[in-house]
Amino acid sequence: MSAIRTSRPKPFDLTLRVPGDKSISHRSVMLGSIAHGVTEVEGFLPGADCLSTIDCFRKMGVSIERTSETFVRVTGRGIQGLQEPKLPLDVGNSGTTIRLMLGILAGSSFFSTVVGDESIARRPMGRVVEPLRKMGAHIDGREDGRFTPLAVRGTSLEGISYESPVASAQVKSCLLLAGLQADGVTTIQEPTLSRDHTERMLTAFGAMVEREPNRVSVHGGQSLVGTRVRVPGDISSAAFLLAAALMVPGSRITIEDVGINPTRTGILDAFRMMGAELEVEQTDVWCHEPVGRITISAGELKGIEIGGELIPRLIDEIPVLAVVATQAKGETVIRDAAELKVKETNRIATTARELRKLGAQVEETEDGLIIFGPTPLSGGTCHSHGDHRIGMAMAIAGLASDSGVYVEGTEAIKVSFPEFSSLIQQL
């Protein structure tokens, strides 16, 4: 088991880049695989989750070459050109891989089985299996297909109109990918808008996607054409570094070439509400995704109340937001975030538990957290619980501790931000 130790550094002023966006990297390999022709991906995230996606599509006969850590060349086979995998498709720790891939497998012409690690085995698959079955999919699995392992007998699908009870880009994307192979139109309505990378990338691959507020439709029978994808830096990874600047008064960080898609920038809104000084400048658009430069420096931080439409726009950043909230004056209330319970860990529970070990005052609620600040953070030993975002969040907490925080289980971090440990220790 690997571990890292962080403690209060001297104030810093740094300009950095972060590794490629995880959501966009997954999609580049998936859409590249089912497209016709070659897709070249620059700035691919070499994180364990995205490598699981590569491995699954290779098992379906797709030629995927990695000419460097971050450059990937996918020779697409067309959506009906994938081959029956001889072995189970192993998604490792990646919820995005399994849920999006199920949309592709459901409409294939072959049989496949899908497995993952212990965390994946706890995560709900009914949210995609149920609507896919409405489209005609044949999926079986543990507890009637609500959990892995799953088995899919590919078949022809019918378009549906589906009202998703959760704002989940994984549900939406799964159904869009199934919809591409279905007869007729597939429409997904979500309660609030979740990240829209699939919609944007489908357009870049030549598909027609119809969008209305919180609603998206796709016609079946369209084929995709391979393209060049340049992946922006991952704002979810950048969030840990932005938080680092807020934890060490007098510090400033600039992150360049980072994705600033508005469905992902909720954390910037939250940090601004807390009193951080933030400058965001759009510098370019890569493969239909806005890219820019973010500079942050700490102001006097105050507690905030967040919920509603903001939550899907910062869902993966809530653990580190809670860490920053321990240093803000007053109460920070996070509501409408029950989705956190079904991530790599129950992030409401693991965030609260680990922060309390350092003396933070944190209350768990049914759908979020309440953090009372500011509280000094003591030294101590924390654990990632096998969850990359919890491991990184606790390492950031250590930056406000004089005696230092030792975080165990940091091997989980390779899922999304392989360089995190060396970067943070440079502070």
Ligand SMILES: O=C(O)C1=C[C@@H](OP(=O)(O)O)[C@@H](O)[C@H](O)C1
């Ligand atoms: O589509 C995606 O790439 C993701 C969607 C989100 O999950 P949900 O769709 O479950 O909200 C997010 O938490 C995850 O890290 C990546």
Ligand SMILES: C=C(OP(=O)(O)O)C(=O)O
């Ligand atoms: C929830 C996450 O990813 P996934 O659902 O793909 O496992 C995450 O990266 O925080």
